[in-house]
Amino acid sequence: MVHPYVISTLLSLTALAGYVAATYQVGIGIYDCTGPAAGVTFMGYAKSKQIGCGIHLRQFARSYIIDDGETRVAYVTVDTCMISHGLKKEVLSRLRKRFNGTYGYQNVILSGTHTHSAPGGYMMDMLYDIPDKGFVGETFMVLADGITKAIVQAHTNMVEARIFIATGEIIDANINRSPYSYLNNPEEERAKYKYDTDKDIVQLKFVRASDDVPIGAINWYAVHPTSMNNTNCLITSDNVGYASILLEQFVNGGTIVGKGPFVGAFASTNLGDVSPNLRGPKCINTGEDCDFKTSTCNGEAKYCIASGPGKDMVESTSIIANRLLSKAKELFIQNEKEELTGPVRFIHKFVDVPKQKIKIRAANGTEIEVRGCTPAMGQAFAAGTTDGPGEFDFRQGTKSDNPIWNYIRDLIFPPSEDVKQCHSPKEILINSGKIKFPYEWQPEIVATQLVMIGQVVLAAVPGEFTTMSGRRLRATVKDSIVRNGGPANARIIITGLSNLYTSYIATFEEYQIQRYEAASTIFGPHSLAIYQSVYSDLAEAMLKGEEVPPGPIPPDFRSQLISFTPPVIFDASPKGAHFGDCVQQPPDEVRIGETVSAKFISGHPRNNVKQGKTFLTVEKQLENKTWQIVYTDANWETRYKWKKTCLFKGTSEATVEWDITGDVEPGTYRLRHFGHYKLIIGAILPYSGTSKSFVVTK
Numbered sequence: 001m002v003h004p005y006v007i008s009t010l011l012s013l014t015a016l017a018g019y020v021a022a023t024y025q026v027g028i029g030i031y032d033c034t035g036p037a038a039g040v041t042f043m044g045y046a047k048s049k050q051i052g053c054g055i056h057l058r059q060f061a062r063s064y065i066i067d068d069g070e071t072r073v074a075y076v077t078v079d080t081c082m083i084s085h086g087l088k089k090e091v092l093s094r095l096r097k098r099f100n101g102t103y104g105y106q107n108v109i110l111s112g113t114h115t116h117s118a119p120g121g122y123m124m125d126m127l128y129d130i131p132d133k134g135f136v137g138e139t140f141m142v143l144a145d146g147i148t149k150a151i152v153q154a155h156t157n158m159v160e161a162r163i164f165i166a167t168g169e170i171i172d173a174n175i176n177r178s179p180y181s182y183l184n185n186p187e188e189e190r191a192k193y194k195y196d197t198d199k200d201i202v203q204l205k206f207v208r209a210s211d212d213v214p215i216g217a218i219n220w221y222a223v224h225p226t227s228m229n230n231t232n233c234l235i236t237s238d239n240v241g242y243a244s245i246l247l248e249q250f251v252n253g254g255t256i257v258g259k260g261p262f263v264g265a266f267a268s269t270n271l272g273d274v275s276p277n278l279r280g281p282k283c284i285n286t287g288e289d290c291d292f293k294t295s296t297c298n299g300e301a302k303y304c305i306a307s308g309p310g311k312d313m314v315e316s317t318s319i320i321a322n323r324l325l326s327k328a329k330e331l332f333i334q335n336e337k338e339e340l341t342g343p344v345r346f347i348h349k350f351v352d353v354p355k356q357k358i359k360i361r362a363a364n365g366t367e368i369e370v371r372g373c374t375p376a377m378g379q380a381f382a383a384g385t386t387d388g389p390g391e392f393d394f395r396q397g398t399k400s401d402n403p404i405w406n407y408i409r410d411l412i413f414p415p416s417e418d419v420k421q422c423h424s425p426k427e428i429l430i431n432s433g434k435i436k437f438p439y440e441w442q443p444e445i446v447a448t449q450l451v452m453i454g455q456v457v458l459a460a461v462p463g464e465f466t467t468m469s470g471r472r473l474r475a476t477v478k479d480s481i482v483r484n485g486g487p488a489n490a491r492i493i494i495t496g497l498s499n500l501y502t503s504y505i506a507t508f509e510e511y512q513i514q515r516y517e518a519a520s521t522i523f524g525p526h527s528l529a530i531y532q533s534v535y536s537d538l539a540e541a542m543l544k545g546e547e548v549p550p551g552p553i554p555p556d557f558r559s560q561l562i563s564f565t566p567p568v569i570f571d572a573s574p575k576g577a578h579f580g581d582c583v584q585q586p587p588d589e590v591r592i593g594e595t596v597s598a599k600f601i602s603g604h605p606r607n608n609v610k611q612g613k614t615f616l617t618v619e620k621q622l623e624n625k626t627w628q629i630v631y632t633d634a635n636w637e638t639r640y641k642w643k644k645t646c647l648f649k650g651t652s653e654a655t656v657e658w659d660i661t662g663d664v665e666p667g668t669y670r671l672r673h674f675g676h677y678k679l680i681i682g683a684i685l686p687y688s689g690t691s692k693s694f695v696v697t698k
Contacts, residue, residue, distance in 0.1 A: 202220045305389060379398065
């Protein structure tokens with residue numbers, strides 16, 4: 001069998017024949033940033049009961065550094081829900097100690113993939129950390145550590161390289177989850193596009209100049225990583241994270257995940273109103289279609305849930321990931337590629353959005369002045385989406401007030417008439433911009449940033465742009481680039497959920513409908529227009545080589561953070577047993593296509609997150625009687641599950657599961673578990689356990 005890496009290299013050699021010498025230095029890095037595997041609430045669905053109970057796929061930070069000899073930029077895509085200002089600040093602080101001023105706010109983009117199945121508690125904005133019981137230091141520190149190490153790895157691996165861009169179309173991997181809102185955009189604007197979501201996939205491919213071997217790739221495709229729904233409690237990077245792993249395995253070969261040398265990523269873009277659940281929303285209590293406007297079933301949002309394309313959420317994740325992979329592989333090996341040429345540029349500015357005032361053209365043709373609003377969330381925000389509905393009696397697409405919730409709101413912090421008018425027609429549920437206890441609930445100062453590599457422009461945006469919002473911003477930035485002497489073939493890529501998080505950005509027309517995305521557009525109806533103005537000015541300044549004022553630095557809340565996540569007190573093993581004992585053995589023989597498992601006495605996984613390591617291994621016995629690791633807890637084929645068996649005694653158990661897929665070689669295997677337990681005096685000690693061996697047959 002020819003190694004996949006050899007195949008991809010040969011294909012690359014064919015594709016690159018005749019190209020001129022490279023002009024960039026490129027570094028690639030990847031590092032584990034998996035948070036606490038259990039006991040911490042997941043970030044994304046805002047479900048306080050969605051608490052981690054193990055690992056299906058580990059989280060990774062994938063780093064790409066590009067240098068033209070004079071200017072350097074770093075782009076990092078992270079398997080986490082989003083990026084907070086505090087997290088980026090911590091990463092830059094660590095990099096500053098190692099590399100002085102090489103990396104800063106201006107030339108580093110940190111972008112979250114937006115998986116909804118990873119530990120939360122790291123945002124440092126109160127509203128986003130509330131469902132996660134406040135700040136969780138373990139989540140924050142492992143993210144900061146993993147991102148930093150990925151950048152350091154890329155920094156030390158710089159080589160001369162060429163960069164190529166390719167585009168394609170994936171029809172069957174996303175749908176619009178708010179089509180009612182989308183249809184409120186102008187008909188003549190909608191007529192310019194074939195679909196109500198962006199179906200384009202854009203790929204940057206990095207190829208080492210010395211031997212034409214591919215060293216990395218980044219793919220941008222608009223889809224929410226919400227194939228795994230809010231009942232899932234295993235950490236996973238979801239559809240785009242699995243697609244990244246599949247691409248890396250395609251090039252690198254082998255089964256071990258996260259070790260390189262090739263690093264492939266699927267990163268977020270304008271995914272705000274885009275869902276992977278292709279069957280669309282149905283009433284799970286009746287099987288009928290949900291109400292088109294409000295996404296309710298007989299007035300209740302909790303029964304209106306989207307799913308598919310698989311029979312369950314795990315199969316759906318795999319299907320979407322493989323559809324992304326299929327087109328990415330096609331782009332990866334195709335001969336027709338456009339090479340990036342030209343300098344590297346960057347520009348960055350912090351903007352206090354509520355203080356922004358701009359002139360826009362009204363529908364009647366007159367010029368009017370509009371402004372940003374202080375942050376506020378609408379009532380439809382609490383309704384959730386068809387990927388993950390909310391609770392109580394909230395509905396999407398409603399602009400009528402609710403006296404009960406308004407009364408509760410006004411007891412906490414009532415919005416002024418000016419705030420109500422600014423956000424109209426949003427019916428405000430949370431007047432978050434005015435709540436400063438115990439610290440800021442949502443940011444008012446945002447990070448805006450452009451990075452230009454040849455003819456490619458990365459627009460790093462601090463939130464989730466809807467499909468049409470992203471289209472408008474791309475058009476605005478390109479117009480500014482071309483008007484100011486930039487390349488006519490400039491390709492603008494929205495890099496979503498970057499550097500700081502401000503929820504959603506809907507168009508003015510979508511805002512009038514007040515579905516979830518609009519209710520979560522925190523700076524009011526003209527948020528998009530303000531961003532368009534800011535990014536247009538940034539593009540002009542970048543092309544002209546002008547410096548822009550850095551703007552006001554967002555506040556730092558490190559000294560005010562609170563947490564209600566209880567610590568691990570101690571672990572204990574049952575009487576007469578030891579940590580690591582295998583209390584449920586696998587059978588003597590299992591067949592390919594079956595699932596095998598073993599159960600072990602364990603300690604709490606929060607005692608040690610096993611960064612860069614694993615809670616499990618699947619090992620194959622070789623002819624010399626030694627054991628070879630073939631899978632870890634980062635593989636799709638495995639699952640690490642943890643459960644507390646007695647709260648008062650401090651006992652728990654870990655289950656290791658392995659799906660034996662068709663590419664597994666028959667032979668003798670065993671399952672192992674690794675962990676740490678905590679003594680009542682505070683000491684944390686390692687342990688391991690091994691199952692008996694078993695035979696895998698066809």
